[in-house]
Amino acid sequence: MWKESVDYLTVDLLGLSGRVNDTINFFIYDSAKIMFLLLTIIFVVSYLRTHFNTEYVRAHLQGKSQLYGNVLAALFGIITPFCSCSAIPLFLGFIQARIPLGVTFSFLISSPMNNEVAIALLFGLFGWKVTIIYIGFGLLVAILGGFFIGKLNMEKYILLDVTPMEGELDEVKIKLTFKQRVAESWDYTYDILKKVWLYVLIGVGVGAFIHGYVPAEFIATYAGGDKWYGVPLAVLMGIPMYSNAAGVMPLVEVLTEKGMLLGTALSFMMAITALSLPEAMILKKIIHIRLIGLFFGIVGLGIISVGYLFNFIL
Amino acid sequence: MKIEILGTGCAKCIALQKIVEEAVSKVGGFHQVVKVDDIMEIMKYNVISTPGLVIDGEVKSTGKALSLGEVTALLEEAMQK
Numbered sequence: 001m002w003k004e005s006v007d008y009l010t011v012d013l014l015g016l017s018g019r020v021n022d023t024i025n026f027f028i029y030d031s032a033k034i035m036f037l038l039l040t041i042i043f044v045v046s047y048l049r050t051h052f053n054t055e056y057v058r059a060h061l062q063g064k065s066q067l068y069g070n071v072l073a074a075l076f077g078i079i080t081p082f083c084s085c086s087a088i089p090l091f092l093g094f095i096q097a098r099i100p101l102g103v104t105f106s107f108l109i110s111s112p113m114n115n116e117v118a119i120a121l122l123f124g125l126f127g128w129k130v131t132i133i134y135i136g137f138g139l140l141v142a143i144l145g146g147f148f149i150g151k152l153n154m155e156k157y158i159l160l161d162v163t164p165m166e167g168e169l170d171e172v173k174i175k176l177t178f179k180q181r182v183a184e185s186w187d188y189t190y191d192i193l194k195k196v197w198l199y200v201l202i203g204v205g206v207g208a209f210i211h212g213y214v215p216a217e218f219i220a221t222y223a224g225g226d227k228w229y230g231v232p233l234a235v236l237m238g239i240p241m242y243s244n245a246a247g248v249m250p251l252v253e254v255l256t257e258k259g260m261l262l263g264t265a266l267s268f269m270m271a272i273t274a275l276s277l278p279e280a281m282i283l284k285k286i287i288h289i290r291l292i293g294l295f296f297g298i299v300g301l302g303i304i305s306v307g308y309l310f311n312f313i314l
Numbered sequence: 315m316k317i318e319i320l321g322t323g324c325a326k327c328i329a330l331q332k333i334v335e336e337a338v339s340k341v342g343g344f345h346q347v348v349k350v351d352d353i354m355e356i357m358k359y360n361v362i363s364t365p366g367l368v369i370d371g372e373v374k375s376t377g378k379a380l381s382l383g384e385v386t387a388l389l390e391e392a393m394q395k
Contacts, residue, residue, distance in 0.1 A: 054362050086362075086364060
């Protein structure tokens with residue numbers, strides 16, 4: 001339906017054809033679709049979130065056994081928000097509640113990786129199959145990564161002395177009406193959209209240009225194609241891009257269309273969201289650089305394996 | 315009343331503090347507004363997503379910069395007790 005309306009607009013109304021039509025058509029179609037999905041998905045996730053805030057998650061992770069805790073933490077990571085500015089209170093708060101370090105890391109890996117903006121973009125750009133694969137393997141990396149970090153007895157690398165609390169946590173109870181929840185979700189959605197819309201449009205714009213004008217051979221030669229080092233290179237390149245995930249993902253779609261392997265693309269996007277330099281800098285205030293190195297190393301390895309696995313299967 | 319804003323200095327925490335100050339002048343009366351920025355102190359309230367708003371020792375909101383209307387409503391509600 002949308003495709004036809006956009007075709008009608010560019011071909012019949014504006015009288016475009018050939019490459020120009022290709023590029024403009026692609027831009028309008030992709031940006032409209034992505035904006036719509038961002039709006040819907042962020043709203044739904046923020047609504048769910050009014051029922052599960054971070055304090056709630058902490059109370060429910062308390063006292064859970066190792067592996068079960070890792071799984072639960074990774075799942076909670078999907079719906080809870082994550083901003084690197086809240087990493088410290090979150091990290092210390094979890095330790096205070098005697099939640100094992102490994103479980104805390106499962107949450108820290110999953111939460112930014114499965115953020116609603118990334119999910120909406122993936123869904124809009126790659127369809128539901130790739131989105132499910134991304135979330136599924138993202139959860140797996142978070143669960144196993146946290147599990148291994150938990151096994152390595154890294155507690156001595158926490159630089160601040162947190163006194164573990166006694167007994168069970170009292171849940172912070174804040175009552176909200178349905179109307180308040182909807183209003184809050186809408187505020188949040190608006191806030192996020194305000195932050196990302198320009199990046200999305202620029203990303204889709206550059207993507208549309210590549211789609212229309214850059215030949216596939218060019219990408220295949222310079223974006224690595226099926227060379228063995230494509231995946232690790234993509235992961236390294238993804239690390240500094242966290243704040244621009246919204247702008248980079250539309251580019252990745254076009255790159256895969258032009259010959260970049262899907263596994264490499266998946267690794268790249270996971271690296272963008274899960275390995276963020278600002279987050280590492282902030283965490284450095286409370287945990288030793290060795291633990292951060294280990295965290296990046298394990299997550300990086302996990303993401304690289306996912307990339308190779310998919311390049312091999314597909 | 316004693317109103318505490320829990321926050322380590324993130325953008326939302328600063329926004330909330332401004333709104334609280336505005337709300338306090340709107341509802342009138344004598345109130346003490348305290349900014350708590352020590353993370354260890356913040357954790358004593360069991361709050362891990364900042365900013366937090368605490369009125370007379372009771373956590374009213376976590377993780378968001380409330381609007382002027384919301385803060386005013388919370389203050390008026392607390393004043394009636």
